[in-house]
Amino acid sequence: MSTRITAVDVHDVRFPTAAAGDGSDSLNRGDYSAAYVELRSDARDGTVGTGLAFTNGRGNELVCAAVRTLAHHVVGVKVEDVFADMVPFWRSLVADDQLRWLGPEKGVIHLATAALVNAVWDLRAKLSRVPLWKLLADMPAADLVATIDFRYIDDALEPQEARAMLEQAAAGAEERELDASGYPAYTTSVGWLGYSDEKVRALVRAAVAGGWRDMKMKVGLDADADARRAALIRSEIGPDARLMMDANQVWGVGEAIERMQRLAFVRPYWIEEPTHPDDVLGHARIARAVAPVRVATGEVAANRVIFKQLLQAQAIGVCQVDACRVGGVNEVLAILLLAARYGVPVCPHAGGVGLCEYVQHLAVFDYLRVSASLEGRMIEYVDHLHEHFVDPVTVTRGRYRVPRSPGYSVTMRPESVERFTFPDGEVWT
Amino acid sequence: MSTRITAVDVHDVRFPTAAAGDGSDSLNRGDYSAAYVELRSDARDGTVGTGLAFTNGRGNELVCAAVRTLAHHVVGVKVEDVFADMVPFWRSLVADDQLRWLGPEKGVIHLATAALVNAVWDLRAKLSRVPLWKLLADMPAADLVATIDFRYIDDALEPQEARAMLEQAAAGAEERELDASGYPAYTTSVGWLGYSDEKVRALVRAAVAGGWRDMKMKVGLDADADARRAALIRSEIGPDARLMMDANQVWGVGEAIERMQRLAFVRPYWIEEPTHPDDVLGHARIARAVAPVRVATGEVAANRVIFKQLLQAQAIGVCQVDACRVGGVNEVLAILLLAARYGVPVCPHAGGVGLCEYVQHLAVFDYLRVSASLEGRMIEYVDHLHEHFVDPVTVTRGRYRVPRSPGYSVTMRPESVERFTFPDGEVWT
Numbered sequence: 001m002s003t004r005i006t007a008v009d010v011h012d013v014r015f016p017t018a019a020a021g022d023g024s025d026s027l028n029r030g031d032y033s034a035a036y037v038e039l040r041s042d043a044r045d046g047t048v049g050t051g052l053a054f055t056n057g058r059g060n061e062l063v064c065a066a067v068r069t070l071a072h073h074v075v076g077v078k079v080e081d082v083f084a085d086m087v088p089f090w091r092s093l094v095a096d097d098q099l100r101w102l103g104p105e106k107g108v109i110h111l112a113t114a115a116l117v118n119a120v121w122d123l124r125a126k127l128s129r130v131p132l133w134k135l136l137a138d139m140p141a142a143d144l145v146a147t148i149d150f151r152y153i154d155d156a157l158e159p160q161e162a163r164a165m166l167e168q169a170a171a172g173a174e175e176r177e178l179d180a181s182g183y184p185a186y187t188t189s190v191g192w193l194g195y196s197d198e199k200v201r202a203l204v205r206a207a208v209a210g211g212w213r214d215m216k217m218k219v220g221l222d223a224d225a226d227a228r229r230a231a232l233i234r235s236e237i238g239p240d241a242r243l244m245m246d247a248n249q250v251w252g253v254g255e256a257i258e259r260m261q262r263l264a265f266v267r268p269y270w271i272e273e274p275t276h277p278d279d280v281l282g283h284a285r286i287a288r289a290v291a292p293v294r295v296a297t298g299e300v301a302a303n304r305v306i307f308k309q310l311l312q313a314q315a316i317g318v319c320q321v322d323a324c325r326v327g328g329v330n331e332v333l334a335i336l337l338l339a340a341r342y343g344v345p346v347c348p349h350a351g352g353v354g355l356c357e358y359v360q361h362l363a364v365f366d367y368l369r370v371s372a373s374l375e376g377r378m379i380e381y382v383d384h385l386h387e388h389f390v391d392p393v394t395v396t397r398g399r400y401r402v403p404r405s406p407g408y409s410v411t412m413r414p415e416s417v418e419r420f421t422f423p424d425g426e427v428w429t
Numbered sequence: 430m431s432t433r434i435t436a437v438d439v440h441d442v443r444f445p446t447a448a449a450g451d452g453s454d455s456l457n458r459g460d461y462s463a464a465y466v467e468l469r470s471d472a473r474d475g476t477v478g479t480g481l482a483f484t485n486g487r488g489n490e491l492v493c494a495a496v497r498t499l500a501h502h503v504v505g506v507k508v509e510d511v512f513a514d515m516v517p518f519w520r521s522l523v524a525d526d527q528l529r530w531l532g533p534e535k536g537v538i539h540l541a542t543a544a545l546v547n548a549v550w551d552l553r554a555k556l557s558r559v560p561l562w563k564l565l566a567d568m569p570a571a572d573l574v575a576t577i578d579f580r581y582i583d584d585a586l587e588p589q590e591a592r593a594m595l596e597q598a599a600a601g602a603e604e605r606e607l608d609a610s611g612y613p614a615y616t617t618s619v620g621w622l623g624y625s626d627e628k629v630r631a632l633v634r635a636a637v638a639g640g641w642r643d644m645k646m647k648v649g650l651d652a653d654a655d656a657r658r659a660a661l662i663r664s665e666i667g668p669d670a671r672l673m674m675d676a677n678q679v680w681g682v683g684e685a686i687e688r689m690q691r692l693a694f695v696r697p698y699w700i701e702e703p704t705h706p707d708d709v710l711g712h713a714r715i716a717r718a719v720a721p722v723r724v725a726t727g728e729v730a731a732n733r734v735i736f737k738q739l740l741q742a743q744a745i746g747v748c749q750v751d752a753c754r755v756g757g758v759n760e761v762l763a764i765l766l767l768a769a770r771y772g773v774p775v776c777p778h779a780g781g782v783g784l785c786e787y788v789q790h791l792a793v794f795d796y797l798r799v800s801a802s803l804e805g806r807m808i809e810y811v812d813h814l815h816e817h818f819v820d821p822v823t824v825t826r827g828r829y830r831v832p833r834s835p836g837y838s839v840t841m842r843p844e845s846v847e848r849f850t851f852p853d854g855e856v857w858t
Contacts, residue, residue, distance in 0.1 A: 018527070030527040057527025058498065062537060065494050069487065098447075098459040098486025104678070104706070104729065107536020108491060152705040155682040155714070249533070253584040276581040277533070278734040280709060281741055285584070300533065305707040312710055 003079045003127055005049070007040040008071040008116070012064045013412070014422040015353065015385055018057065030057020032385065033422070034353040035064045036412055037115045039074065039123050049123025050411040053111040053324040054352035060422065066112030069099070074116050079124055086147040090330050093117065094149075106302035110327055117328025118358070122408035132329070132408040133361040137173065137368045141166035144369070148334045156308045162337045166369055173368045182399030183363050184214075184374060185381045186244065188351055191217030191233065200229060204236040211397030213237070214269070214378060216244035220251065223262060234266040242269035242378075249273045249300070253282040257289040270294040270318050277301055283315035294318050299325060299349035304334045311342040318376070322349040323358035329408075332362055340370045351382035356393045357409040360400045388416035432508045432556055434478070436469040437500040437545070441493045442841070443851040444782065444814055447486065459486020461814065462851070463782040464493045465841055466544045468503065468552050478552025479840040482540040482753040483781035489851065495541030498528065503545055508553055515576040519759050522546065523578075535731035539756055546757025547787070551837035561758070561837040562790040566602065566797045570595035573798070577763045585737045591766045595798055602797045611828030612792050613643075613803060614810045615673065617780055620646030620662065629658060633665040640826030642666070643698070643807060645673035649680065652691060663695040671698035671807075678702045678729070682711040686718040699723040699747050706730055712744035723747050728754060728778035733763045740771040747805070751778040752787035758837075761791055769799045780811035785822045786838040789829045817845035 014033040032054070039049035053063050073092040082089045093113045094105050102109045125135045136144070141163045150159055190203040200217075207215060217233055219226040226245075234243055245268045251259060256274035271293055275282050277300040287295040298320030301307055307326075310316045319339040321332055339346050346366055348359035356379070363379045371377065379400055386392035390411045394401040403409055419426045443462040461483070468478035482492050502521040511518045522542045523534050531538045554564045565573070570592045579588055619632040629646075636644060646662055648655040655674075663672055674697045680688060685703035700722055704711050706729040716724040723746030730736055732755050739745045748768040750761055768775050775795055777788035785808070792808050800806065808829055815821035819840045823830040832838055848855045 030530065056530035058525070059495075059528045059531045059538065062491060062495055062498060062531060066488075066491055066537070069491060096487070099488045101459065101485035101729075102488045102491060102537050102540070106707070106731065107532050107538060108495070109488065109536060111531070150681075152681055152708060152711075155711065252579075252581055276734045278535070278707070278731065279581060279738065281738045282581075282584060282734075300530075302535065302707065305705045305711075309708065309710045 003041050003043045003047075003123070005039050005041050005074055005077055005079065005120075005123070008067065008074055009038040009040065010064045010067040011036040011038075011417050012060050012422045013353070013417055013420045014060060014428070015420055016427060017384070030055075032353050033057060033060035035060055035067055035112065035115050036417060037067055037119045039119045041079070041123060043127060047123065047126050049119040049126065051115045051117070051119030051122055051324075051328070051408070052354050052410050053115040054355055055111070056352070062108050063111045063115070066108050067115055070096075070109070070112055070116055074120065079120070079127065082120060083124060086330060087149050090117065090149055090327065094327055105305070105327060110302065111324065113327045114324035117330060118324060118408055118410070121329045122410065126407040129406045131361060131403045131406060133364040133368070133403070136361075136365040141170065144333060147330045148337070149330065152305050153308050153334060153338065156312060157338055157341050161341070165337060165340060169369050169372045172372060176368055176372065178364060178367065178402045182396070182401045183360065183367070184378045185395060185398055185400050186214035186216060186242065186378045187212050187381050187383070187398070188216045188246075189381070189383045190215050191229065193218045193221060197229060197232060201232060201236065204233055208237060213398055214242035214244070216246055216272070216380070218248065219245045219259070219263070220247040223259060226259070226263060230263055230266040230268075244268065244270050244272060244296070246272040247274050249276055251275050253279070253285055256286050260290045260293060264293070268293050270296040272296040272320065273300070278306065280306065280309040280313050280315055283310060284313040287315050287317065296320050296347070298322060301325070303327065304331050304338065307335045308338055311338055311344060316344060319344050319346045320349045321346055321362070323355060323362060336362070336366050336370050345371065345376040347378050348380065350380035351384065353385055354389060354410040356381055356386065357389055357391070360393055360403055361408060363400070364402055388412050388420070431510075432470050432472045432476075432552070434468050434470055434503055434506055434508065434549075434552070437496065437503055438467040438469065439493045439496040440465040440467075440846050441489050441851045442782070442846055442849045443489060443857070444849055445856060446813070459484075461782050462486060462489035464489055464496055464541065464544050465846060466496055466548045468548045470508070470552060472556060476552065476555050478548040478555065480544045480546070480548030480551055480753075480757070480837070481783050481839050482544040483784055484540070485781070491537050492540045492544070495537050496544055499525075499538070499541055499545055503549065508549070508556065511549060512553060515759060516578050519546065519578055519756065523756055534734070534756065539731065540753060542756045543753035546759060547753060547837055547839070550758045551839070555836040558835045560790060560832045560835060562793040562797070562832070565790075565794040570599065573762060576759045577766070578759065581734050582737050582763060582767065585741060586767055586770050590770070594766060594769060598798050598801045601801060605797055605801065607793060607796065607831045611825070611830045612789065612796070613807045614824060614827055614829050615643035615645060615671065615807045616641050616810050616812070616827075617645045617675075618810070618812045619644050620658065622647045622650060626658060626661060630661060630665065633662055637666060642827055643671035643673070645675055645701070645809070647677065648674045648688070648692070649676035652688060655688070655692060659692055659695040659697075673697065673699050673701060673725070675701040676703050678705055680704050682708070682714055685715050689719045689722060693722070697722050699725040701725040701749065702729070707735065709735065709738040709742050709744055712739060713742040716744050716746065725749050725776070727751060730754070732756065733760050733767065736764045737767055740767055740773060745773060748773050748775045749778045750775055750791070752784060752791060765791070765795050765799050774800065774805040776807050777809065779809035780813070782814055783818065783839040785810055785815065786818055786820070789822055789832055790837060792829070793831055817841050817849070
């Protein structure tokens, strides 16, 4: 039995979040958007593979256009053929000899690649009637390794090393159950820059009452305000909870070091995106200067080559891979293995549109087959926009429940797609 | 007197180069294209500012769409206001709080930024009736520094350092005349991978007869073929000419080192793009291993943050800045100064569509106001597609003549724009 992908539909879906200050940070204040992809297939039951790339605002039309530009590599292929020999398929997207000039492997074209690649994995998991994490967790080590393009990373991780790591972690995988407790999480919903102190205090108290322990705040504009809000949150959550900070790339290298010295009094757990995401050496310098505060980054790290270097340079203490910034599941697998190779815990980036839904699968797989540990691991959680998904995340008492429905969990409700499609949906007209 | 930009027109111009093998290398084989931008203004004489971003093939529609997405930052502004306070204008394009998610400062959105920013500089130079290099060369050091966004690079170069460098080089600028001799160049036209040995030999002989000394060949696919072609070219050009090699990113780090050891017998002058353009640490490792062969890169280096690190890590011995990969003249100025700060010569990337026309201005300015030296400096030259420009480069006996017409030299002939516009131009229908 084989299933052929017959068409690619893409939808420019946008939510009017900017006005409320939700998602506001030191450099971004957008209408949260998604280039939402549906892969039609000739499966008898009409199974549709879905994927998306998140965009923080305008320009989502570019990602949608890039999906259309790449679609010819996906239309007409058989899902089984793709999975029998995955690297050539992945390279058809990222190393198209007329398209790689537009990246390579970064920005608009790579976001579009992510949406398409993730949709192919979603289709595969749905056809197998398993959640994505289980599809991955049940794959033999050799098959997982065969999904990864080791070009440009084999100086840090060779295929046989990756295979040995996966085999070792597989040993105890069946005993590592997350059913009862779920996967640890932290919340970012309390501390957007657009919120007043009063709103932050009320949100922190509500979060604590709801079972949350670890929290993240945005920093980076006014230094006094950062210190005031940090002290406020620390006083509410107590001395033992983790307080993370996120500068969203607003600082230069020296500035990041100075600003974090000022904030050391609240004992931050990490500083996220202290400077430009391409600045591996800058992150390394900051990491040395602000220790024991960890440096975290990843949501805008373009590809596995950047992650490789962040790890080689000991620039990060936390790896925040994003499900649709890099080129989909295949590249995420490379990054999970690279992080494990360098002993750095993965705390995936989430929030946005559908990112929580996506990354819960990655974190569960990481635990079952790669890291074999929950120490220092948390999935980000933001309480926005989940109502638009057919199978939204379930987070209770600060922990993600393990998803059970088939696929990669980013299938959107048809009425939401229709209503929020830009510019013709009801919300935008 | 002030001039307002009234509209942005963008044209998807494509040349059918792929079929001929022109421009073929180890990873790219495209129909050379340009997102060609025209800025309409209210200048009495109807002066139009033009800029372009080169794309190696398909996907040019994405760059054109990105120009449209960014255009609202340019339409309605006064040229004089932009130049009175340039960093806010530049940041309006690269740090738009809803668009920077698509990069930041890389790929499709940054190529579009380059086309627009360069068109603004072209308009400015045309209004002043001087070539771009002269507009730049006549600017006081403080004004040049004020065009540069030092965010993310001030750990390597501070504004006052840049100003001192520019002032020092200005001292002898008037004595540094290029009129008689022109600016040194090398040719890439002889050694594309799509050419047969016979064609390469004939082209090398013709080039030598035409006054060329230094030449570049493409390498990276078959190792035996690389060695055979390298020996062929070396035997034709003699022991003293420089023979450059370009792998166009096809190798991993270890592979690059091995392959270059095999080619050491022809004494290459540099190896260009040995691996992935984001791999700063990889380039550094290759540079240490293949010395005295220099490592060169830049045409796909996304922005000044990548160049900063390549220089900090001693990863490159030659800086190949591209005029429209990074965010236009402003970012190029930052990179010229960073390269000078680290003592690395700039040999700009050219070829493609209009890149020779562009970079001649940058090289002349670099000589007059930054490097003050021609040692180890050469502009790339490829003999393709110049006939489509109103003011094409003049290259004689292996040297660029200094351009004399007003502007940045990438104004295309209207009949070429019409004929090669995709998909409706005569060539494509």
